[in-house]
Amino acid sequence: MTDELFKQMAQSIIDGDADAATQLAEQAIQGGLDPLEAITKGFVVGVNFVGQQFAEGEAFLPELVMAGEAMKAAVKTLEPEMMKRGAEREVLGKVVLATVEGDIHEIGKSLVGTMLTAAGFEVFDLGVDASPHKIIAKAIEVNADIIAMSALLTTTMVKQREVIDDLEKEGLRSRFKVMVGGAPITRDWVSRISADGYSEDAIGAVNIAKQLVAAG
């Protein structure tokens, strides 16, 4: 019976069906199922499957994004129950993600967010045009492991440096890993601003993020 439920959970993610995922999560709570188990044995199996399919070129971007949305819906439904039981979902790390101030390019940043979430990171997406202050305040608030900044303009990439400088000034630099990306970002720029990581695409961003949390 539970196995069947787990299967349905995985399938709801594969179908990218947030409503079904929510419903199954509710069913799990009513049935007294351990919410963490529902996640790891049910929903996550679906996420991994879609991720695998995507990596093999069998699934397309919208399927990945919809799987992510369905996963979010399921976790959100399960969260109150987890709180009650004092259980915490294991995440690879917490990432505060934003497109920097003055910049409204959103797609690449959001894709990086989707991939990080799918890989098991908890992502706090501040959207676009986020000021250094807003980014740093959020990182402190959620006790982030990584600050991840996207910049698509040569006129706004300087904001990545500004955040790093501000962290330095406030004595916070060692507390967070900083990774950057976007069209004008080069290896040279990354070393000039002393960021900790950079990648040219979203899949690479996941690898970098994993390395950064492993390096602690």
Place this chain on the structure above:
Amino acid sequence: MSKNIKSITNPKLQLKVLTPEDVRKIHDATLQIIEKVGVRFPSQRALEVWAENGAEIDRDRMIVRARPELIEQALDSCPPFYTLAARNPQQDLPLDGNHVYAGTDGCGVEVIDIHTGVKRTSELQDVRDIARIADATEEVAFHWVPVSAQDKPHQTRGLHEIRAIWGNSTKHVQTESVYSEHEARAAIEMASLIAGGKDQLRKRPVLSLMQCTASPLGHDGGSLDAALLAAEAGIPTGFMTMAACLTTGPATMAGNLAVGNAEVIAATAMLQLAHPGAPVFYAAAQTASDLRNGAYTGGGPEDFLFGAATNVLADYYNIPLSMGSFATGAKEPNWQAGLENSLSTFMASLVMSDMLLGLGFLHGSRIWSFAEMMLDAEIFSIVHKMMQGIPVNAETLALEAIAAVGPGGNFLSQKHTRAHMRDLFLPQFMDRRPYTEWESKKDDARDWALTKARKLLAEHQPDPLDAALDAELERIIAAEEKALV
């Protein structure tokens, strides 16, 4: 060096990509989107304009919803024809619906160095070099700021860039890298100096402005403020949608056209409400995002169709179009670059898009290549030739020459041949040599294109900008820089 500008005119080829019924449906969908869903205008000034004209405004989210009548009435005051002025009036560009002009592409972030061949960050000197080569290239009718002058402070970079182009070319300058109010103000002042005063600038706009919309259904605040200032000064201004199927637009092409159209039309209407009769243009570079990684493709069949469909929309609104063609996603001048840039430019030309952007880019509008610039110029020339079609008349039917040669023989020694041989297209970069010659050299179009660019850069002397005038431009930029610190 020739001051001639090559443009496509009096076209002999035609294409039907949307029926009048299709256009009507897209227009209706557009109005419905603007009225029901709304468009985001994150600028106080723009919101004021809408408020004064009775549009419904959600102040918190800065979303405007406007009735179809308001939009349609506003659009009525768009001037259908006007001229983009050049420093040299011989190079003025009438946007009259009977010309297709090509420009350089713009805002690149890296350059393949013309001397070393190494890819590096773009600088002001690149802007100068490209402008100089473009000045000498008849296929280039006007400039976009080709790459970003990253060695200049970011707040005034856009000003350094237009000064560099005016200093190296007499052709019209369209900038897409001025997108804040303060920079726009200074840019207008600079353009006034070139034109000989504010009134003269209105008559002879030597500068035009292109702003991106923020798909889906939004705008950038700085862009809106800059556009409003430009429209007030009589500087032609366009909004460019880059709606991409899958990410910033629906997966379906019609839906993507409607979303982009709503952005462009709403912003154009806003400019007309603020400054009725201001010269405006429609601008677009829609595409489809890559299914696997979401990349901006800058090519592919959807791109080519958008290139053709958009001018039908712009014609419906009776305003000129600036269309993104060229701009391949390829990483070097290769099969993909040739294919994408030829088809996109051909499709956009078939429908007589007024301006085509632009020559010179690789990697989806990111990397400038001098070789690609020259190759793109040749693509434009080929399309130019094709658009002349096949003239059929007594002279071209050549009956006398045919009778003189009779069965067998050849036409090489005929007077008729001599009179018309130059009608045939003479490529600069196509390899038609014997195989063995190629085998011994193994060079190709890319090498020849680069050689040509180097030669133009070394030899071409553009008509200089008056030194006193240039000093004034420099003064404006310096004052702007001082004010900002």
